[in-house]
Amino acid sequence: NAGVMQNPRHLVRRRGQEARLRCSPMKGHSHVYWYRQLPEEGLKFMVYLQKENIIDESGMPKERFSAEFPKEGPSILRIQQVVRGDSAAYFCASSPTQGDWAKNIQYFGAGTRLSVL
Amino acid sequence: KNQVEQSPQSLIILEGKNCTLQCNYTVSPFSNLRWYKQDTGRGPVSLTIMTFSENTKSNGRYTATLDADTKQSSLHITASQLSDSASYICVVSARGNNRLAFGKGNQVVVIP
Numbered sequence: 001n002a003g004v005m006q007n008p009r010h011l012v013r014r015r016g017q018e019a020r021l022r023c024s025p026m027k028g029h030s031h032v033y034w035y036r037q038l039p040e041e042g043l044k045f046m047v048y049l050q051k052e053n054i055i056d057e058s059g060m061p062k063e064r065f066s067a068e069f070p071k072e073g074p075s076i077l078r079i080q081q082v083v084r085g086d087s088a089a090y091f092c093a094s095s096p097t098q099g100d101w102a103k104n105i106q107y108f109g110a111g112t113r114l115s116v117l
Numbered sequence: 118k119n120q121v122e123q124s125p126q127s128l129i130i131l132e133g134k135n136c137t138l139q140c141n142y143t144v145s146p147f148s149n150l151r152w153y154k155q156d157t158g159r160g161p162v163s164l165t166i167m168t169f170s171e172n173t174k175s176n177g178r179y180t181a182t183l184d185a186d187t188k189q190s191s192l193h194i195t196a197s198q199l200s201d202s203a204s205y206i207c208v209v210s211a212r213g214n215n216r217l218a219f220g221k222g223n224q225v226v227v228i229p
Contacts, residue, residue: 004160006160043161043217093160108160110160
């Protein structure tokens with residue numbers, strides 16, 4: 001049973017380009033979360049999605065960032081017109097159900113490290 | 118101000134020794150507290166999860182404690198090994214939503 005798969009592991013973009021980060025949750029998981037980790041900082045929540053629905057995007061920057069989790073295929077975090085400040089590690093996590101939140105562990109992928117030149 | 122504060126920021130310990138990491142939080146209303154281990158260049162991996170009614174939980178050589186009254190938790194590593202070198206992250210969730218508040222982590226380096 002493969003874990004949470006993120007790709008690419010490393011992504012280099014020039015200022016103004018678009019970055020697309022992909023996340024395939026663990027088999028049987030229908031909840032996906034995206035986090036951003038800046039150097040020397042803790043992870044910061046960005047967005048929580050279920051299949052075809054954005055549940056909570058309160059951590060997403062208002063512009064240039066979007067996320068989706070289609071019925072088929074991986075979840076995508078899209079950053080348009082990247083700037084140097086977008087350079088960070090982006091982690092995806094998945095969980096099976098929302099139900100018993102106290103027992104609901106989020107399983108993390110290895111992350112995508114975005115570098116903006 | 119961060120809702121989860123961890124100390125010390127970093128520490129170096131000799132292989133075989135014990136160490137204790139601290140976490141203070143202000144998240145309210147409290148649901149649960151987790152400790153994650155994050156190896157360099159990898160995603161966090163869950164070590165323990167504790168709810169309000171639990172005050173200690175062990176996972177091998179890792180023992181976590183929780184005092185929900187003082188809003189403090191600790192992670193104790195017994196007989197450290199070189200593979201324990203990592204960042205240990207305290208994560209607290211509030212009742213009623215799915216968001217997690219992350220500490221910046223305790224960076225542990227175990228030396229032979």
